Amino acid sequence: MDALKMISESSMRKEIPEINIGDTVKVHVKIVEGDKSRIQVFEGTVIAKKHGGISETFTVRRVAHGCGIERVFPVHSPSVDKVEIVRRGKVRRAKLYYLRDRVGKAAKVKENI
Numbered sequence: 001m002d003a004l005k006m007i008s009e010s011s012m013r014k015e016i017p018e019i020n021i022g023d024t025v026k027v028h029v030k031i032v033e034g035d036k037s038r039i040q041v042f043e044g045t046v047i048a049k050k051h052g053g054i055s056e057t058f059t060v061r062r063v064a065h066g067c068g069i070e071r072v073f074p075v076h077s078p079s080v081d082k083v084e085i086v087r088r089g090k091v092r093r094a095k096l097y098y099l100r101d102r103v104g105k106a107a108k109v110k111e112n113i
Contacts, residue, residue: 008054013076019058021046021096022089022109027060027073028081039081042071045089045109047096061099063107068100088112 019025026043044062047070051057056075061068073080090112099107 011076012054016075017083017085019046019049019075019083019085020088021049021094022091022112024086024089024109025060026084026086027071028083029073030079030081043086044069044071045096045099047099049094061096 023046024043025046026041028039028041031038031040042060042062044060046058047061048059049056050059054076057072058075059070059072061070063069088111089109091109096109099109
């Protein structure tokens with residue numbers, strides 16, 4: 001059991017930004033295509049955080065060309081290069097799944113000033 005704990009602690013990220021529900025974030029993801037790799041930016045609102053420790057994930061939602069796109073990112077994944085926080089959101093829920101049903105300005109989250 002100690003070996004498993006040591007492996008999980010060594011592969012965990014040291015610097016994790018404080019990501020909260022409702023924040024608008026830019027996630028820089030490493031994409032490997034053949035022998036080349038590039039970084040793709042996915043910007044959206046954090047609608048959920050799950051688990052904790054080594055298996056912690058967060059879900060980011062954005063609307064592109066009228067179609068909602070959600071991606072789940074592991075916090076400690078080596079494919080996630082960095083996470084930038086664009087703006088802080090003010091919400092009163094732990095999960096913002098209700099944003100899936102809303103369109104336009106109704107799907108906006110208030111900014112925490």
